[in-house]
């Protein structure tokens with residue numbers, strides 16, 4: 679055992695770069711195809727009527743199979759939000775050029791909020807109860823990113 683350390687390392691940066699693919703399953707696959715048609719699809723519980731988006735196979739409340747598909751949105755209400763000032767990419771933390779607005783949005787017809795980014799407004803203008811609408815990627819790319827973000831209605 680060394681009597682004295684000459685140099686102490688207090689920080690190490692290890693950039694991580696992973697590329698991988700995975701099968702999303704039939705529920706999210708149908709959800710992504712819907713986004714490509716500019717439709718937001720959800721599943722509804724036959725027992726408690728919970729409407730989940732993104733769609734889930736099993737209700738988290740009563741464990742019933744949610745096999746009824748419904749279209750929700752494209753507008754909704756901000757339930758809660760946060761403002762992000764940094765991004766973490768490949769293990770590194772960097773300051774954002776402008777703040778990112780992330781909101782829990784309950785879409786019209788849904789009972790479970792969806793986490794999404796809100797763009798086109800100042801952080802001080804984002805409020806609970808604000809009505810927002812979906813903006814889709816055009817042309818569609820067959821990915822979750824086809825629901826690009828939300829912006830204020832009107």
Ligand SMILES: [Zn+2]
Pocket residue numbers: 723724725726727728737738739740741742
């Ligand atoms: Zn249920």
